[in-house]
Amino acid sequence: MVGVSTLLTAVGGLLLGILLVLTDRGGLLSAPPVNALLGLIVNVGRSLPFIILLVAVIPFTRAVVGTTIGTTAAIVPLTIGAIPFYARIVETALREVPPDVVSAAVAMGASRRQIIGKVLLREARPGLVAGLTITVIALVGYSAMAGVVGGGGLGDLAIRYGYQRFETDVMIATVVVLIVFVQLIQTLGDVLVRRLSHR
Template identity: 55%
Template sequence: MADIDWNLLWQLDWAEIADATLDTLTMLGVSLLFTVLLGLPLGVLLYLSAPGQLRPRPRLYALLSLLVNVLRSLPFVILLIVLMPLTLLLVGTSIGVAGAIVPLVVGAVPFFGRLVENVLREVDRGVIEASQSMGARLPQIIVKVLLPEALPGLIGAMTVTGVALVGYTAMSGVIGGGGLGDLAVRYGYQRFQSEVMLVTVALLLLLVQLLQSAGDRLLRRCRLD
């Protein structure tokens, strides 16, 4: 990569950089929303069906655990390519912001689901047994006991997943996924414009810091309550 000319920073197309930043925020927000909506039930199901838990289903747990492990072990760049036909079927395109959201969700759901399972395992079993002794049914235990008790850990899991998704959105630029990653590939890498690469990296780092700070603040407020 060529040396950075600091004077050229002011001559960059900041409108395009702003659009790319907005695309990244869109991908991050939408994919994180669907990741939580799909990954939370997956994590709860993994927890409930595990041996020794509330509703042990060893075969179901083994199947789900295998699927989660397989998807988590695939490098995200490979997942982007493998899921192109599915992405095209679901959203009508495999490039751009819309084309990146499907693989982002598929890549993040198993990650978040496993985090949720681990967080739920940390809930005091005595609290659960106390609710059972009072006649609480499984849905009540999940909604009124398990999830509220695990809320701080779940917030931490969402924060970690959000930070991971920032990296995933950047990698989606390799196949034209849009956003800051795409800008870095097209200008910073292919055209050797180090200034663009510097700006995109700085913006991604800033986004990660903002996510982490927001998660930490929410976690502190949750614990105070």
């Protein structure tokens, strides 16, 4: 559930974040009205608490996967909730690329595709990976909440056995597994960021 959501979020958030930078005033594809619309979509997506989003997109989830219960169904709201979150992180990481580097690429005759792929994304890799690490950890938390509505995963286990059946050992075991999982994700992310960083 978290793995598929992460993959979809990485792709969707990266594309949306790139568009936010490119369509901004003075960007490579300057289009302020489009930028304002994209910004509004991202802000609305980020402002909704996940548990509300989970319920609000039930009709869409049913239309996409044919059900609203289970791990597959939980992937839809997880992805919808995480894409705007990661898109803002991507936007921030890309804006931190020194303007001089982009100007130099333009002066050397680089195409827009080359500037995006070989300048912006390459220079922003540490920030993009750090942001994706944060997003994956957020997705772990979201997936636990998805258990409340039968989304499966550790959250479902904790609710069904730990809470409803008062099996404290199951609840503790679930919490420990989640903590270990988050620590592993953060450690892996930190290692990748250090390897990609120029500093």
